[in-house]
Amino acid sequence: MSRPEDSLPPDLFYNDVESRKYTTSSRIRNIQADMTHRALELLDLQEPSFILDVGCGSGLSGEILSSVEEEDGGPHMWVGMDISSSMLAQALERDVEGDMLLADIGQGVAFRPGTFDAAISISAIQWLCNAETSDVSPEGRLKRFFDSLYASLKRGGKAVCQFYPKNAQQRSMITNAAIKAGFGAGILEDDPETKSVKVYLVLSVGGGDVTGAVSGMQDVDVYDTRRKERKRGKEFEKKGSKAWIMRKKGQMEAKGKVVKPSSKYTGRKRKTAF
Amino acid sequence: MKLLTLNFLTCARKACKTSAASFPLHPREAELEQVELDMNPQFIRNVLPRVEWEAMRSISQELGLPSLPDTAPGPEELADAEGGPTQILKDLHTLLMETTIASGKLLCANCGHEYAIKEGIANFLLPSHLV
Numbered sequence: 001m002s003r004p005e006d007s008l009p010p011d012l013f014y015n016d017v018e019s020r021k022y023t024t025s026s027r028i029r030n031i032q033a034d035m036t037h038r039a040l041e042l043l044d045l046q047e048p049s050f051i052l053d054v055g056c057g058s059g060l061s062g063e064i065l066s067s068v069e070e071e072d073g074g075p076h077m078w079v080g081m082d083i084s085s086s087m088l089a090q091a092l093e094r095d096v097e098g099d100m101l102l103a104d105i106g107q108g109v110a111f112r113p114g115t116f117d118a119a120i121s122i123s124a125i126q127w128l129c130n131a132e133t134s135d136v137s138p139e140g141r142l143k144r145f146f147d148s149l150y151a152s153l154k155r156g157g158k159a160v161c162q163f164y165p166k167n168a169q170q171r172s173m174i175t176n177a178a179i180k181a182g183f184g185a186g187i188l189e190d191d192p193e194t195k196s197v198k199v200y201l202v203l204s205v206g207g208g209d210v211t212g213a214v215s216g217m218q219d220v221d222v223y224d225t226r227r228k229e230r231k232r233g234k235e236f237e238k239k240g241s242k243a244w245i246m247r248k249k250g251q252m253e254a255k256g257k258v259v260k261p262s263s264k265y266t267g268r269k270r271k272t273a274f
Numbered sequence: 275m276k277l278l279t280l281n282f283l284t285c286a287r288k289a290c291k292t293s294a295a296s297f298p299l300h301p302r303e304a305e306l307e308q309v310e311l312d313m314n315p316q317f318i319r320n321v322l323p324r325v326e327w328e329a330m331r332s333i334s335q336e337l338g339l340p341s342l343p344d345t346a347p348g349p350e351e352l353a354d355a356e357g358g359p360t361q362i363l364k365d366l367h368t369l370l371m372e373t374t375i376a377s378g379k380l381l382c383a384n385c386g387h388e389y390a391i392k393e394g395i396a397n398f399l400l401p402s403h404l405v
Contacts, residue, residue, distance in 0.1 A: 048317035050324075077317055077371075079279050081398075088395055097311065099279040103286070103398035107405050110286035110398055112297055114324065135402055154324075 003166060009132040014057075014084035023058040023090045032122055035198060036061040039120050039160040042188065042202055042214070046073045049117035052152065054105055054161070055124025056080025057087045059096035065120070066097040079116075081105055083127075106141030108148035115152045119159035125201075126163045129170050142174060146181035150205060159183070159203040171199065178203055184210040188220070242267035275394055278370040280333060281325050285382035286389075286398050288405065295384040298329040301337060302388070304378030313367050315359050319352055322366070334369070342369075 004013050014022065022028055039061075053062050059080060068074025078098035082088055088100050103110070106128050128145060129138045153159060165171035171187075178185045183203040190198040204210045214220045237243045245267040253259045283299055290296035327346040334342055352363045380389040380396060387404065390397045 047320060048314055050317075050321050075312075075314060075317075077278075077314070077321070079282075083399070092393055092395070099276050100395050101275075101398050102395055104400075107286060107398075107400055108288070110284050111282045112284050112326075115282040117320075133402060136405075 003164075005126055005130055005164075005166070009130065010127045011083045011085070014087050016086045016089070019058060019084065019086040019090045022087075023060065023094070029060060032060045033064060035122050035162045035200075036064045036120070038190065038198075039122065039162060039200065040064070040068065041217070042160045042200060043118045043120065043158050045076065045118060048074060049076050050115070051076050051078040052109065052111070052116045052119040052149075053078050053080040053098065054109075054119060054121035054149070055127070056082050056091070056098070056100060057084070057122075057124075058090035059094060059098065059100070061120060061122045062091075062096050062098045063094075078120075079111075081109070105145050106136065108144045109152045110148070111152040113151045114154040116157060117154060118157055119149060119153060119161075121159070121161040121163070123162060123164060125161050125174060126165060126170065129166070129173065138173070139177070142177035143180070146178050146183065150181045150183060153205045155206040157205045159201075159205075161201040161203070163199055163201065165199060175201060186210040186214075188214060275375045275391060275396055276371060277330070277333065277373050277375075278321070278325070280375070280380070281330055281370075283380070283396075285384060285387060286400055287382070287385055287387060290382060290384045293384040296382055298326070298333055299380040299382055299389065301333065301375060302379040302381050304337060304391075305376045306337065307374050307376040307394070308368075308372050309374050311367075311371050313359065313364070314371075315352065315363055318363060318366055318370065319349060321370075322346065322349070322352075325370070330369075339369070339373070 007013060051065055053065070056062050056078075062078050062080055065074075065076045065078045068076055080091070080098050080100040081103045082100065083102070083104045085102055088102060091100060105124070125145070128141045131138050131141065149159060163174065165174065175185055175187065178201060183205065186202045188200040188202055190200070202210055211222050211224065214222065237247070246262065249259050249262060280299065280301070284290070285296035285299065287296075325346065327342075331342045334340070347362050347366070352360060352366075354360050374394055375391055376394055378391050380391065381387075
């Protein structure tokens with residue numbers, strides 16, 4: 001299937017016709033609802049919270065946020081942002097509870113610092129990878145978005161962004177932009193290596209291991225690819241030490257150079273000749 | 275747009291980020307509307323410490339709403355002896371959640387940019403030379 005991101009900018013692509021199609025299609029509604037429930041599960045909110053819905057569209061995800069039962073920590077209050085006025089018109093028709101703004105997320109999130117408990121975004125942030133005019137770049141838009149999102153969340157807040165990356169490069173571009181903004185970031189993949197793979201970017205503000213978001217969930221494997229801290233002190237390989245010499249010899253051998261065979265004397269200190 | 279949301283919105287322009295005058299945005303020619311909403315006492319309790327009370331007071335004054343007390347009500351004033359909602363909580367609910375701006379403009383005191391509100395939705399799209 002072709003990607004809508006490749007055809008037109010979001011404010012033009014989601015015109016009245018497309019917005020209505022999107023909102024009334026039961027297939028899309030089901031997928032959106034599943035993803036919103038999954039995102040809520042990842043956010044793990046205990047009490048009624050103030051949530052930012054990035055790219056809220058016609059309020060399909062917002063509706064679910066308002067309808068969370070009291071025993072599950074709801075109902076939540078949300079503010080949505082979207083660039084397509086037709087989508088927002090659909091939301092008005094459907095009479096959703098949250099507030100909405102017509103705004104471009106690539107221009108940043110205009111809320112004061114520490115506003116929201118959490119943020120959610122369903123199938124939206126891949127649009128940031130497109131630059132429609134020559135005076136903006138995808139990197140700049142991503143930076144502006146994640147920097148302002150980071151500021152607008154309260155400390156200890158979390159954000160879950162489900163998105164459709166076009167390729168591995170786009171995926172790492174988005175993730176790196178989030179990490180640069182200061183988020184603790186992790187990616188959760190549902191149904192990996194299938195056609196219906198769903199990618200969730202889980203972000204946390206200030207402290208806390210982001211892998212904690214999936215603790216207690218079933219069938220989730222954690223692969224930690226964070227760089228390990230360099231060993232310091234004794235364990236760190238000193239230049240000129242036996243371990244260093246052995247490594248260098250190995251390197252040279254791998255290059256195809258002639259290397260003297262190693263023995264028990266290799267790297268041993270010589271006696272001081274009187 | 276709810277007054278609660280207005281209490282968190284700042285000017286979207288980058289140049290206004292550092293200026294104190296970019297918050298709060300001042301409503302102009304605003305048409306108010308009351309939208310009935312179920313009361314959510316726990317949410318109000320959670321969000322109240324984050325509400326800038328000074329801004330809330332000045333905005334409600336500009337909108338011609340009844341004047342608010344000097345300081346924000348504390349958490350103990352929101353629930354009565356039996357844990358039920360007090361009148362203060364009900365008033366807060368009416369003010370923050372049910373009072374909405376249906377149409378009008380929001381003015382940034384720093385740069386003078388006006389954001390239009392139509393059908394309760396504010397337009398925060400900036401032309402590229404203003405970003």
